[in-house]
């Protein structure tokens with residue numbers, strides 16, 4: 369379809385289900401095992417409802433916010449996803465261009481397992497654009513630290529250490545293609561053998577001590593770990609890897625609702641003392657509003673970017689971010705907030721959030 373006919377973020381996914389080679393589609397779309405977490409990541413947003421405030425002058429609304437001390441046009445960003453070139457030759461460079469195109473930019477987190485080299489991706493960056501680096505920690509610690517240095521030198525402005533993948537989740541769709549009785553090698557296989565399964569808190573603290581960049585732990589899934597991370601001076605990305613690692617984990621939005629009060633009780637103010645990001649299942653401006661109301665300071669997009677880039681390249685990524693920006697602004701008006709920092713728990717009902 370013509371890109372002008374794309375109306376929602378879901379449209380990109382539908383198109384990809386039709387046009388991508390099966391192997392790529394299964395690699396991108398799969399979750400682990402029964403794909404419970406994959407579905408719940410998004411479905412949990414349906415179990416949180418709004419409590420709109422009326423008679424607020426909403427003739428002017430702004431989606432601006434501050435992340436890592438800088439003013440941003442919107443509170444969302446691109447999450448690291450491996451192998452973007454499987455769906456579109458331009459790969460992560462198309463994503464970089466899409467992040468920069470149009471009248472606002474969004475940060476791009478670059479995966480250790482990108483299709484393009486870090487140098488190629490960072491040299492395609494425009495001046496006003498932010499790039500972050502996602503690190504899978506190599507068993508060969510020197511290689512991991514070299515990568516961090518390279519990311520620093522090529523202008524990445526934050527480091528995300530992914531900790532939810534000591535070994536790769538069991539993505540059955542990616543391993544077994546339907547219609548074949550014999551197992552065929554999926555895309556994931558062989559990707560992750562270098563990742564160190566012995567990684568612990570001391571290791572990530574050491575890596576943090578070796579860089580000046582702000583460091584996030586990506587893949588925190590319980591409030592106790594969030595508090596440990598905060599106490600050790602890390603920022604936090606609440607994530608279950610888009611449902612691709614351990615299946616049947618609590619969805620990140622629910623974890624967020626537990627993490628933020630605990631951090632506050634312990635004197636940590638999200639947005640001030642540390643960033644508290646979230647990803648997984650975010651497909652609507654509304655989803656972003658709900659996460660922010662529960663205290664998230666930034667929201668990540670994985671598959672929506674892979675799909676929009678696969679279907680339309682940089683133009684698709686631009687369209688994807690604009691759809692979300694427009695939905696966000698429209699729904700802010702309907703919710704009765706003119707600035708994102710007015711959001712708080714009073715705007716949402718979370719009574720039904722937990723699965724009964």
Ligand code: FNR
Pocket residue numbers: 395396397409447448449450479480481502530586607608609610611612647648649650668669670671672674
């Ligand atoms: C990922 N994700 C991921 N995370 C990471 O830290 N390093 C990586 O290389 C990858 N690769 C990757 C590939 C694919 C195909 C997917 C779908 C995901 C996880 C990603 O950063 C993010 O946590 C989720 O994608 C967020 O969920 P949604 O937005 O895809 O629902």
